[in-house]
Amino acid sequence: MRWLFLLSLLCLTSCREKDPWAGDPSVPQTISFNQHIRPLLTRECLQCHGAERADGGLRLDRPSGVASVTSDNSPKKSRLWEKIVENHPVALPNSEQAILWRWIKQGTPTEGHWAALPLTDPSTSLIPPSLKPGEPVTDSELAFLARSLFGREATAAEMAYCKQHQPARGDLIDSMMRHRDFGQNFGTRLLLLSGASPVSPKGPFAPYLRWLETQISNPSFSLNDFFTDSLAGDLISEAGQQGTIATAWVRLPHRAGLDSLAARVAHGLLAIDLTRPDSPNDLWANASETLPLFLPDFPPAARGEIANPPFLPVHTPIQREALKEALTKEPDAWAATETAPETATANFAAWFAEETPAVEIPDLAVAFAFDEAEPGDHSPAPVARLRAPFALAEGVQGMGLAAPAVFEGLPLASAQAFLLSFFLKLSHLPEHPTALFSAQTEQGAPVGFRLDISTRGLEIALLKGSATNCLAVDALTLPQPGHWHHLAIGYDGSRQAKGLQLWIDAKPIPLTIVHDELYGIARAKGGEMRFQFPAMEELAPTVIDELQVYRDVLSEIEIAHLRDGRALLEAVRDEFPREDLLFNYYLRSKSQAARSNRQRAVSASNEVATLQDTALLVPVAEATPSPEVRPTLPFYPLPLTADPDRLGFAQWLFDDRNPITPRVMAARLYQMIHGVNLLPEKDISDPWQVPADPALLDYLARDVLVKDWNLRGILRTILLHPPQASSVINAVEEAI
Template sequence: MNRTPWMFPGMLLGLIAGLGVGANAGAAEPVVDFARDIAPIFQARCLSCHGDAKQRGGLRLDRAADLLRGGDSGAAVEPKSAAKSLLMQRVRSQDADDRMPPSGDRLTPEQIAKLAAWIDSGATIPADLAAAPSEANEHWAYRPLTRPTVPTIGGKIPTGSAAIDAFVAAKLQPLGLGIQPETDRLTLIRRLTFDLHGLPPTPEAIAAFQADISPNAVEKLVDSLLASPRYAERQARHWLDVVRYAESHGFEMNNVRPNAWVYRDWVIQAFARDLPYDQFVIQQLAGDQLNADAATGFLVAGPWDQVKSPDAVLTAQQRADELHDIVSTTGSTFLGLTVGCARCHNHKFDPIPQQDYYAIKAVFAGVQHGERPVPMPGQETQLADAERTPALPPGAPVGKLRRTPVQAGRNVDRLLPVRAKWLRFNVLATNSVEPCIDELEIFSPGNDATNHARTAKVTASGSYLGNPIHRLEHINDGQYGNSHSWISNTPGKGWVAFEFPEPVTIDRVLWSRDRTEPPQFRDRLAMEYRIEISSDGKEWQEVASSRDRAVSSTQPMGYVGRMTSPEETRMLRRGEVTQPLDPVGPGTLTRIGTGSTVATIAAAARDAERRMQFARWVVDPKHPLTARVMVNRIWQTHFGVGIVDTPSDFGRNGGKPTHPELLDWLASEFIADGWSMKAMHRKIVLSATYRQRGNDLVAGRAVDASARLLWKYPPRRLEAEAIRDTILAVTGKLDLRMGGPGFDLFEPNGNYVKVYTPRKSFPEETFRRMVYWSKPRMQLDDTFGAFDCPDAGQIAPKRNQSTTPLQALNLLNSPFAVQQSEAFAARLQAEAPSEEARIRRAFVLAFGREPSPVEQSAAAGLTKEFGLSALCRALLNANEFLFIR
């Protein structure tokens, strides 16, 4: 039904004016009244293009929030400043292409004067219009997360996994359906092991599970699967799809990123130790502040155009595209929102103003693609105690024994006792942007030594301007921490010099970036430095340096981004870098997640502070989206499709939840369980819903052919990586080494532009799990790329499942399939003494069961005519081998 925009919600506009209800209710009537003077102008001349049916330029004038928010070109109205308001500029314009209205008569001078007077007086709007229901509360995903009541079963309210079944059963009951009985033990252990590990269970594990008659046999199996590192590798593969991870840059050169694997390993380790999801999020956005530098590989996991241009506009466009990738992926990954759609205009479907897009862009404006040193806890190296080991003098050879690496907290450089009038600490390189030192102390020999820095006159190469907590006088004020520190004014370098009142004998220098416990800040750390002394302040002698400190073994380079001072962020008209508008400070979404307790991000906040505040906003338990999105992703890993079938889009254009109450209950449980991902997996797989049979039912197929309502367990094919891993496991060739640089499935070459030529033979170093493949962007593996493997050109929140002839041909005839069939046959010959026994062993390894008499006979005939490897190829191509049931 068509309706006049200003009649809803404002059929009461006339009454509002008459009753005095408005922003200034109770006060004297303003000279210009919105309902009387302004609304009729909008109604007659504006709303045909800027109303509820059409919003040209992203501008809507029939609702208060949109009116003040503006469109593609910025705010339409600047209260109390008609001169700055885009609306006034357009209605006053003499340019036929720019003026508004674009056709018909111009507004009269009296109408223009009323608009100007209304804006200059504060642009007050009737309270009834201003208080119209929020868009954010009209859509299910934006409503506050509340814990729903679990449906009763037999008069009782179930808890834990049984609560899942209660929600599912309540949805099935009106359809005359229910949850089916539990499936058989063999099917269940294969389902669980494939789901949680991406590998088949061993024959020994199957036998043990089938023989276990204890009432908690399934719980014990699940707990053992969750405790295995294979679980972490499986879940990491799912996550890497979501965040568009690859180990090459993309674009026309598509050169490799040799150190991108650092982030992949961090993801695996995070799942292995069940890092709480809120910390999992925070570390990926601001891990450089939490000694989790590898985690920020998330930010730069996407494509990067390494071919730069001398043209300033093209360079600006490249940078805008880099940040757009970060903003878009952050929004889709953690919030399930298509934030990137607000780059050029207000979001057409969801309450995401264009200004919010640029506020989030400002959060990440200090992130640059590139590498930096990454602490790798747990790696062993030969380290000397820096507290007691003197630094090497200049020219001395550096042996295998190195001093401990620099850290954000207390660092000691012990010197051979030396006399000096001056000491200079010269920073040559940092882990990010300008170096920061919170305190530098200079001691004489002895336990009761004097700190000579306290009485020294201090000079520096330059100091960070405009911030009172980063001043030169703080470097020797006796106070530790970031809030009493000195920052250089030059990225990556700077020096600070101490002049003592009289020459002194010194034997050690203590310095730190942030000597709080534990350090809160780890950026701006001096990684390379020299300590020099002088008798006259002109001639300098090196007495210590970073060159004998460990770096490579405990701090390898990782493609995890370079953190710099944030560049200025401006709104861009229609997203065009050539049309900058007003500056925008860092912020969050203003109309979604507004219940968060996180404070506004200060406009002057440093890069790390911006990202940390934003991350805390994302994981605030009051945020309506974060927990919902992640439990839906976990649900998808077990049933093939989420409760919401668009896992990275919970907006209005996304799918609707099949079980909204169940989704909210799971999200509430997730938070209550301390954001434990393992606990959520356990809860789901122990439910009767998950453990039920996958039998087809005519009644179920008639009303829910895809089994979205879960009247059966929905079978699905293994994805590409799991198929390859399973083949290697069954043939006995799987290499379970974890971590480190991956393997390559393309022929090596040294071309300027990387050429990806698929391998035709596969050495043993390629037999690791597929998660360790050095996956390039936009290039698929020759064999398994046909199985809907994403190319990392963009995010892949869920895999397609196609069925094509090429898939069957690849599994039957590819060099890899032929090689592994022969390896399978060789394993059978080594493990079984006769042809009959080898056939039985083949079925047990491939399917977890003995062959039937018919299968045994057919297999024997095939083997006799074509050889044992032919049988192996047939088994590796069977649906029973490739499907989770």
């Protein structure tokens, strides 16, 4: 029996298939299905034995098809070896024969989709940097860093500094990422990376771009926090204002071919193309159905345009402190204007007994007649002008203007006190609110002053861009159709709706506040506005006459004096109305100190308005409801405690268990810096498209998590790991 056992062992040893490539260092000892076999089958087999064409009924793009033509641990008994190596029309290269031999000998082990596999342990996949952090940089490398981090050429001063001081590479990279040009450059590049269209520095999203630049300037800026807040900041209770601003990202217009928010996220953060047909072998087979449930789109973003989105003003800490101080001073400045001068010696009876009352009419800032006649003696030359077409009509007060007519240069702004005085004759009152007067910018956005009238009321508004950014009041008392009326509309520069006033025939009209919120200064570029009368033909043949604009802080008595101060005084002699108001007006008009107080109050309001105008007006996205059905996600489920909305999806997207997002983000940034795509050319859904350098990709992806998604730390690693340091520098030198 002992001899029989030894004889059997000798036979088995002699019959064992010997490895023809034993001792060849060019052939890996352990074969990876994803790294070695998938590329081999894709290159040599799938063209004839794939989904589109399956010669002989054999499909090698499925694990079952591969298993059907392989035998356990025996290449010579395997049909796959026979078909590919011995009987294939084109001989397989020797290196690929060796890989296939060893894979079959190892039992044909397979792996799941490469992108869904856990990231390798950094301790076992450490890739030393090709460029040493402690070495000085050359001129050509400095030029490369300036293009990569600043998006521009290195300046002569920067080149001279590096040549003189020769800073270490790592220190130079760190200092360059603290430069303001880094924030400006990467603010734009991050938006392009995430599938947004280029944002113009002068476009509607320019404030959001400036806000993003300030965020990137923070050394702790992390990509996962940025994209989480971008997707769902308005759904995070503790995020507050900053989260709401960050969510404006979902409203950014999409790049060409990405017509929805779901498509942007799939392309930019998951490298998945939602337009390709689904396949059972895909990384995420039903992504085109599931993603829109978590990420419902916003219609304005789908059209690539903005239609008056809500805005949120954002100040820097320094601006916020300055605004707080200005708001504290402003009420005291206005309170001082209501105090009569202590140096006044006259009393009301003495003043009233004077033969010539000392009443001064405020100087006119703008005054002209619509027939272009010369202004009155007390008026300076007009600063506004009338534009054709216009028509003149006979009126009680002389020549009145009939619609349509447009005026330019009227100084109506929320930063200053003003009073608009005019005579008006309406043919009728429209049923629906109709703009009688309106000021607007060249782009058509309503800015400045607006007067709407209808049978239900008269609304006065100062606004800047939208109905949610305005001061508006409503009056129930209306002019009578067919009669001339003197309308005076005042505003005290306080940037509050209660600062708007209305008089009809010198009688104060009670007003109801409709909206009291105005961000910044409501004025057109260069201080000019177009003032159109009327805005709609429905009010023709309405006529107005003698439009006058006063730039000062006016009292009710001052407004009553606009037409005929002497007649008012005669009425006062008979009825003595509002003696205290009239006397205080007299004292203020005679006192230089009182006028100075009034000017200081206006300046205080202007300072507050100017500081408010420095705020970044960030477009804010509306919250969207959660889907009724709880959709499932691949790789690992959404926690039951998370809502199936944008916030829940963002948490799933950047969970440490999700290996897709760090791999894609590392590859996107690597391509941005070095121009080398570490991902397959197509989207990553197809398992047969594998990365060319999976070891480097996994190392960078793991580094993303180790650095806690810190942008500066990630870029530092990428800059120190070029594909080939010499080739990068040579390419830069050739470009220079």
